[in-house]
Amino acid sequence: MLFDYLPVLTFLVMIVLLGIALTVLIPLVGPRKPTKAKGLPYECGIVPAETARRRFSVTFYLTAMLFIVFDVEAIFLYPWAVLLRSTLHVFGLIEMVIFVALIAVALAYVWRKGALEWD
Amino acid sequence: MSGLFPGFLILSAAMFSVGAAGVLVRRNPLVVFMCIELMLNSANLALITYARYTHTMAGQVFALIVIAVAASEVVVGLALITGVYRSGRHLDLDELSEMSE
């Protein structure tokens, strides 16, 4: 009976071992040739203009939050776009119109509440 | 592909464990929140691995939905965290103890 759980135990042990191995091995085995350019903060390839420890306006956060929501809804468009012509046809179109209409309602709400004003 | 299958599952389980440990250990709500996202994404990885392994689509659909749901959760979380920050408190979970008796 208890023997049935052996795979779970093996699984757990392997996870722990892997975690330890990775944290120990990487600093040991990996080559280290630090240069000034490598030490700079990574900002998508752009040379950093100033230190990152700067205060941001809280509006940045608001904009970022709104961006995340509207941005992620777009992932539903990809599978839909791939399948629209082959399988979904008008049914898919109607579904997507409903979906986009709901997003539009959300946008109208955000707009009307003044969340898009910068000050 | 089948050879890599256990590898991906172990990676996802390791990510999940790291996330869970982070939630329990870290005190900064932002970091805790990132750990929760890590846990959700480890589940996503498991879902996609299994989808490939079982030759079904449900896992991929599930993962897409999880991504969208996690984004909504992030937005609510960020809003709450900024709210606490604005009320002039340090971002430390141990200091959020108005109610403990």
Next chain:
Amino acid sequence: MIGAQVGAAVPWLPLHFVPASDLLGILPILIVGGGAVVVLLADLVVPRRGGPLLATLTGVVLLAALGTAVGQWAANAAHPVVFDGSYANDRFTLFADFVILATALAVVGLSPGYLRRRGLEEGEYYILLLASVAGMLVLDGALNLIVIFLGIELLSIPLYVLAGFARDDKKSQEGAMKYLLLGGFASAFLLYGMALLYGETGHTSLTAIHAVLLRGATAGQFDPMILAGIGLLVVGLAFKVSAAPFHWWTPDVYQGSPAVVTTFMSVATKVAAFAVFLRLFSATLAPYRSEWEIPVAVVAIISMIYGNLVAVAQTSVKRLLAYSGIAQAGYVMIGVAVGRPDGTQAALFYLAAYAFMNTGAFAVVTLLSRRGEDCDRYSQLAGLSRREPLLAGLMALFMLSLAGFPLTVGFFGKLFLFSAAIHDGQLSLAIWGILTSAVSLFYYLRVILLMYAPGEDVLETQEMEVAGVSPEGSAVAARSTASPAVLVVALAGFGTILLGVFPALIYTLLQGISVVHG
């Protein structure tokens, strides 16, 4: 039907339009979800402080959904499973719908007066409430792992915001933050459990998973990965129903949230989460019962012991009700552990009973709230019987019912659960239930004694002066302006007694209900 006609006329149109029967099956969800959009748009056009108008609109939406659910119960559809087997609109679902929608209606009745007193009149409150109700309705009939996850998140995310709705109140912020972080943590466990279950069976449909598990179990094979998945599911769901030892968030969140939100959260969330708990464990995972029976029973026993013991030490009614809620979750878990139809029916009866008595108790706390704060400390309750004899009497009734006194609905709730456990041969569950109920008498009676204790009035007035609040800001003034709220408390009290005398009114409804996959 319409789809078929159009499809015949236009050859490239596929025939798989959503059939009308599918849409009919989720009509209550469509009404509540569509209602949320309507209230959102209404909030944009009505002038500021349009609270009562939005409350009325929300009430109408909920009543329409409740009416639809009642109609569907009466019609007794032959094929309740819709959308390719991913949602069951059966009697189990409809009964849970009734309890959730009725609780939401009660909360909407309590809200306008409460929000005005605490200065929280924002339209978003009603939008979030409706969104959360929609999530609960999705959850209680879900027959697919994806739908379950979607339902849980749709009910949780609006609740995170509602918990922090009193933005300037540090307690509310703190409660919301804890709820969000621990709720997200629980969701991750739940999701990983679902991923394992899906991966090992190759299905997300509960019906198909059940078939695969049944094949394995009859051959005597219990897949360890599935067992790990079930373990993660137990953890995640126990979190959501606030069963010990996964209850840490409950007291702070219940205390910190505005009282109306706590009312809603404590009752409706528990009903929805237990609906999915029952469906998953009594039906889908039934073949693996020998493996999960003991862990679930242990969670039930720990919840009963821990909740009842810690409740004794509380000095705030909201915290008391939080710990009592943990204990109640333990009682309902007995129904899950028993698993058979009578366990399910007893659990459903208890949830309905809980809706009456707990909504009532929290509603009294709501009515006692003053400008800017909730009055839930014991010292603020002292001598309530002289200031508010009616409210004190009703509060005493709810306390007795929660303790399981005869002639109240709580008595039969416990009776059915314990007898289901005994019929199933799980004596230890029934014994622990009875023992901890005896302990619970102590703290419930303490609240009653406080309210009826003589000579405490002076203390109360002093405290009010210290707090800089005039006494008229409290319930007396509130009652004259908040008649729907008083109606809610009175109805909850009436229901508690009526069902305590005639439990058959609900119990006959439950006959024949069992969680099946359809």
